[in-house]
Amino acid sequence: xxxxxxxxxxxxxxxxxxxxxxxxxxxxxxxxxxxxxxxxxxxxxxxxxxxxxxxxxxxxxxxxxxxxxxxxxxxxxxxxxxxxxxxxxxxxxxxxxxxxxxxxxxxxxxxxxxxxxxxxxxxxxxxxxxxxxxxxxxxxxxxxxxxxxxxxxxxxxxxxxxxxxxxxxxxxxxxxxxxxxxxxxxxxxxxxxxxxxxxxxxxxxxxxxxxxxxxxxxxxxxxxxxxxxxxxxxxxxxxxxxxxxxxxxxxxxxxxxxxxxxxxxxxxxxxxxxxxxxxxxxxxxxxxxxxxxxxxxxxxxxxxxxxxxxxxxxxxxxxxxxxxxxxxxxxxxxxxxxxxxxxxxxxxxxxxxxxxxxxxxxxxxxxxxxxxxxxxxxxxxxxxxxxxxxxxxxxxxxxxxx
Numbered sequence: 102x103x104x105x106x107x108x109x110x111x112x113x114x115x116x117x118x119x120x121x122x123x124x125x126x127x128x129x130x131x132x133x134x135x136x137x138x139x140x141x142x143x144x145x146x147x148x149x150x151x152x153x154x155x156x157x158x159x160x161x162x163x164x165x166x167x168x169x170x171x172x173x174x175x176x177x178x179x180x181x182x183x184x185x186x187x188x189x190x191x192x193x194x195x196x197x198x199x200x201x202x203x204x205x206x207x208x209x210x211x212x213x214x215x216x217x218x219x220x221x222x223x224x225x226x227x228x229x230x231x232x233x234x235x236x237x238x239x240x241x242x243x244x245x246x247x248x249x250x251x252x253x254x255x256x257x258x259x260x261x262x263x264x265x266x267x268x269x270x271x272x273x274x275x276x277x278x279x280x281x282x283x284x285x286x287x288x289x290x291x292x293x294x295x296x297x298x299x300x301x302x303x304x305x306x307x308x309x310x311x312x313x314x315x316x317x318x319x320x321x322x323x324x325x326x327x328x329x330x331x332x333x334x335x336x337x338x339x340x341x342x343x344x345x346x347x348x349x350x351x352x353x354x355x356x357x358x359x360x361x362x363x364x365x366x367x368x369x370x371x372x373x374x375x376x377x378x379x380x381x382x383x384x385x386x387x388x389x390x391x392x393x394x395x396x397x398x399x400x401x402x403x404x405x406x407x408x409x410x411x412x413x414x415x416x417x418x419x420x421x422x423x424x425x426x427x428x429x430x431x432x433x434x435x436x437x438x439x440x441x442x443x444x445x446x447x448x449x450x451x452x453x454x455x456x457x458x459x460x461x462x463x464x465x466x467x468x469x470x471x472x473x474x475x476x477x478x479x480x481x482x483x484x485x486x487x488x489x490x491x492x493x494x495x496x497x498x499x500x501x502x503x
Contacts, residue, residue: 283351299331302464303386307339309413309495310382314341316411316500317381323407325368325400326388330356333363341382346371369396372403380407384415390437397441401453408498414455416446420462420492424485446494455496462489 310322324332327345329352336343346366347353356363364371368388383404389397404414421427421440431440443460450458466487473483 299329300335303332303335305461305463306384306415306493306495307335309415310336310341310384311339313411313413313497314381317409320379320381320409320412322382322384323371323375323380325371325383325385326391327356327361327363328352328386330359330361330363332384332386333361334359337361343382368400372400372407375403375407377406378409381409381412382415383408383412384417386417387419389416390418390431390439390441393438398449398453401449405453405455405498410498410501412498414450414496414498415493417463417491417493418446420489422462422485422492423466423488423490425466425487426490430490441492443492443494446492450494450496453496454499456499457495457497459495461493461495463491463493465489 314320314322321342321344322336324336324343324345327333327347328349330345333343333345333356343362345356345361345363346368347356347363348365348367350365353363353365368385385400389400392400401414408414418441419426419431419437421431421442427440431437447458447460469483469487472478472487473480475483
């Protein structure tokens with residue numbers, strides 16, 4: 102007799118799952134539940150139930166493991182999301198720190214740049230003021246030197262018996278004229294303002310003169326009583342050809358030293374020699390208050406003849422509406438005759454045939470705004486005492502009609 106294999110022995114003593122189910126089965130109505138050989142169909146249907154339970158159990162177990170895997174994946178995903186959120190928060194904090202640092206550095210750079218600009222501006226202002234002070238000293242030295250030369254040349258000597266006394270008195274008069282020219286130049290340097298300040302004030306007329314030059318097709322300009330030449334230097338900056346005339350030899354020498362076209366000539370003589378329709382602008386800054394009204398009327402009529410159609414006549418004079426100017430400052434200059442109100446000048450221009458007549462009040466006092474905003478000072482009082490110090494009037498020669 103051949104021995105049974107080990108697997109058969111194990112199977113005999115350890116039956117598989119199906120055998121155990123059959124062994125544990127029970128009879129019901131004469132049918133063995135676990136016997137697949139039972140001829141009845143009812144036993145076959147009952148045999149399928151344990152199989153469906155196994156499948157169902159297998160599904161449950163599979164679902165259980167799947168659920169565990171899903172839960173593990175969800176935990177890992179949640180952990181990854183938290184880590185990403187943490188990284189994002191760190192990135193946001195880093196960005197905020199960078200922005201704060203960048204802002205601080207930019208503010209520091211702006212502060213440094215502002216300080217440098219302010220320092221540069223102060224240095225330039227100090228340099229400019231030093232230049233003006235030096236120029237004022239040089240102008241004063243030039244005036245004194247020229248006066249000394251003129252005085253030495255005209256110093257009277259003891260006349261010989263045969264010398265004409267009239268000639269001696271003429272030399273004395275020349276000496277006095279030279280002294281007065283020097284005195285007047287020193288007076289203007291002290292009370293009118295330095296060259297740069299006056300030139301900057303006169304820029305208010307730039308648009309007017311440029312338009313007049315354009316209307317007259319580039320004709321030159323004439324400045325009466327040009328003084329130190331502030332207006333001439335400004336016209337040169339504008340690219341306008343201009344000539345100035347003045348009887349003050351000291352001031353003409355100063356203007357010529359700045360390479361300006363300034364002539365030692367009387368204003369009335371210059372007007373009388375000018376040709377008809379030959380100029381674009383005739384200007385007189387602080388000149389008309391030095392002459393009589395008859396002479397002023399003559400100057401205005403001559404300007405109407407000399408200006409080309411579209412040319413401009415410009416007068417600037419102290420403003421008598423400012424009480425301090427009209428009552429006190431006006432008389433600092435001993436050559437001033439009388440203040441000229443705007444009403445008089447407007448009628449004069451209108452009678453002479455000028456058009457587009459315009460009156461301007463310019464250059465208020467330094468403390469005008471402060472006084473006008475002072476609650477205890479009436480606005481009109483502030484205007485009368487500290488308002489515009491200069492008065493300008495402009496008129497245009499009518500264009501030729503076809």
